[in-house]
Amino acid sequence: MLAYFVPIEGSFTRRAWLLGAAMGVGCSRRKGRGFPGYAFVANAGERAVAAVDLDTFALAKKIGTEGIPSKVIANPQRPVAYVLMPEIGAVCEIDATTLAVSRATRLGTPAVDMRQAADGKSLWVLQQRALVRLDGERLRAAQTIRLRGVAVDFDLNRDGYAAVVLREPHQLALLRLDRGIVERVVDLEAESAQVRFQSDGKQVLVGSRADRSVTIFDTASGRTVVRLPLAVEPANFCFNSDGGQLFVTGPGMDAVAIVFPYQTEVGETILAGRAPDGMAATATPPYLFVANPETGSITVLDIDTRKLVAAVAVGQEPRRILITPDDQYALVLNQRSGDMAVVRVAAFRARRHRSDPVPLFTMVPVGKQPVSAAVVEVG
Numbered sequence: 597m598l599a600y601f602v603p604i605e606g607s608f609t610r611r612a613w614l615l616g617a618a619m620g621v622g623c624s625r626r627k628g629r630g631f632p633g634y635a636f637v638a639n640a641g642e643r644a645v646a647a648v649d650l651d652t653f654a655l656a657k658k659i660g661t662e663g664i665p666s667k668v669i670a671n672p673q674r675p676v677a678y679v680l681m682p683e684i685g686a687v688c689e690i691d692a693t694t695l696a697v698s699r700a701t702r703l704g705t706p707a708v709d710m711r712q713a714a715d716g717k718s719l720w721v722l723q724q725r726a727l728v729r730l731d732g733e734r735l736r737a738a739q740t741i742r743l744r745g746v747a748v749d750f751d752l753n754r755d756g757y758a759a760v761v762l763r764e765p766h767q768l769a770l771l772r773l774d775r776g777i778v779e780r781v782v783d784l785e786a787e788s789a790q791v792r793f794q795s796d797g798k799q800v801l802v803g804s805r806a807d808r809s810v811t812i813f814d815t816a817s818g819r820t821v822v823r824l825p826l827a828v829e830p831a832n833f834c835f836n837s838d839g840g841q842l843f844v845t846g847p848g849m850d851a852v853a854i855v856f857p858y859q860t861e862v863g864e865t866i867l868a869g870r871a872p873d874g875m876a877a878t879a880t881p882p883y884l885f886v887a888n889p890e891t892g893s894i895t896v897l898d899i900d901t902r903k904l905v906a907a908v909a910v911g912q913e914p915r916r917i918l919i920t921p922d923d924q925y926a927l928v929l930n931q932r933s934g935d936m937a938v939v940r941v942a943a944f945r946a947r948r949h950r951s952d953p954v955p956l957f958t959m960v961p962v963g964k965q966p967v968s969a970a971v972v973e974v975g
Contacts, residue, residue, distance in 0.1 A: 631920045633973040634692050635927055636677040637936060638665035641964025645679055647695050650920065650971065653938055653958045657695045662686055667709065670970040671732070673716035677972050680721070682707045687721060689735055692972040699735045703728055708747055714754045720773075722750045727758060727771065741776050743769060748789050753797030757815055761791045761802060768802055770818055780818040784811070790830050794857040795839025801857055803830030808848060812860055822860045826853045832872075836899055837879035845872040845886065852886060852897070866902050869895035876917040876926065878941055885926050885939075887914040894928055896944065896954075905944050906954045910937035918969055925957070929966040936960045936969070 631650040636659075638645055645665055649656040663681030670677050675692040685707045688700035708722040718738070719730040724746050729739040745762030752758050758771040766784040768791070771777065788811075790803035799821060800813045808829050812821040830853075831846030841863070842855040850870055854863040869888035872895065876885045882899040892912050896905040911930030914937070918927050928937040938957040947954065 631922060631925060631971070631973070632975050633675075633971055634695070635918075635936065635969050635971050636668045636670075636679070636690060636692075637929065637962045637966045637969040638668045638679060639934075639963035639965055640664055640666060640967045641934070644963055645677075645690065646962035646966070647690075647692075648936060648960050648962060650925070653960055655960055655962065658963065659690060659695060659697065661688060661697070662700065665968070667968045668970040669710065669712050670972045671712065671716055675972050675974050677970050678710065678712070678719055680707060680710045682709075685723070687719065687730065687735065692974050701730065701735050701737070703737060709750060711750070711752050713752060720750075720752060720758065722747050722760070727760065729773070739776055741771055741773075741778065743778070744781070745769070749791050751792050751800075753793040753815070755797045755815075757793075757797065759791050759793060759800045759802075759815075761788050763787060768800065768813060768818075770800070770815065782813060782818045782820075785823070790833055792833050792835070792842070794842075795835065799857060801833075801842065801855070803833065803844065805829040805831060805846065810842075810844065810855055812857060824855060824860070824862050826855075826862065827851060827865045828853050832874055834875035834877055834884070836877050836882065836884070841899065843875055843877070843884055845875060847871075852884070864902060866897065868897060869893060869907060873914075874916045876919050878919050878923045878926075880923055881941070881945065883941065883944070885917045885919070885928075887917055887928065889913040889915050889931070892930075894926070894939070908939055908954050908956065910939070910956065911935055911959065916966070916968060918971065920971055921973060927969065927971075929962075929969060931965050931967065934961060934964050934966065936962050936966065 635648040645659045647657045663684040665679045667680040677690045685703040691698040710721045717732045721728045727741045731738040750760040756774045760769040768782040770780040772779045786804045786806040788804040811823045828848040829846035830844045834843045844853040852868040853865045868886045871890045873887040884897045886895045910928045912933035913931045914928045916929040926939040940957045
């Protein structure tokens with residue numbers, strides 16, 4: 597039996613939390629402290645980013661944006677978050693200390709995706725036919741690398757390479773960022789839509805939904821190492837904490853496919869609830885959290901044993917999950933119900949019996965159609 601938490605109608609404010617605590621409501625759930633920072637949540641159904649206080653687990657502020665946000669990422673060195681508004685080709689920076697937009701820039705053409713450079717000093721934005729570097733201090737375009745095809749996804753490694761999947765033609769472009777050039781272009785056998793470097797950056801993994809495969813390429817030479825057939829379409833990628841395992845979900849089977857990139861082989865395919873979607877992993881304990889949007893739940897798997905830990909009802913259409921940096925809380929974005937479910941990771945081990953349900957820690961309304969989030973530590 598799954599345990600549900602039913603939120604009170606209306607906004608869940610800090611004042612409501614304190615009042616509930618004084619009356620004893622929710623006291624049994626709040627054990628220990630929260631996380632000292634904010635979760636910034638992009639709402640695709642409105643021009644706004646929700647700032648959720650992770651110490652009190654309450655909506656602190658709605659921050660208006662110039663366009664519809666699609667992605668949020670955190671700066672690893674400063675308490676700021678970057679928000680991508682793809683339709684208008686814009687990026688804005690939100691200061692986590694003031695909860696306000698501190699600077700913004702427009703690139704002139706629509707954007708596809710963005711990623712933070714490993715050193716935290718630059719932000720790379722992928723457009724359909726170019727990769728643009730934004731200077732982190734001024735948030736202004738500092739470098740542009742032109743592409744010879746329509747880009748659909750990209751990734752960066754710590755050695756100064758970028759890998760870009762192109763459509764029309766189906767190719768993988770390997771870029772040297774320090775030189776600002778496309779160093780190598782590799783033809784792909786089928787249309788692909790996902791690309792990730794393995795953790796040491798020496799190999800590139802490209803997922804093709806058209807033929808249900810992951811192909812591994814050598815970064816330095818562009819040579820094909822191996823093509824691995826999968827039981828699912830590779831729509832979602834998630835690495836474990838040390839990068840030694842890649843978890844893949846997508847249409848085709850109610851399961852997670854496990855790829856070992858360093859061994860260049862597929863390990864197992866394990867059941868993971870109905871129509872598994874987005875994922876996130878914790879290091880301690882080694883759990884994989886899998887969103888099941890059709891059933892309004894998440895499935896939690898033990899990475900070491902491959903066994904089911906629990907299934908938790910979280911809300912309507914959960915698709916994205918992120919973990920706080922201290923591995924204490926799983927934050928689940930529910931697209932249809934417009935809220936963020938919070939699950940305490942320690943609650944799974946606190947059960948007396950494995951069959952005991954895991955209740956939600958709390959639920960926070962965030963806005964219309966939350967699609968991405970990032971956690972920024974403050975203080």
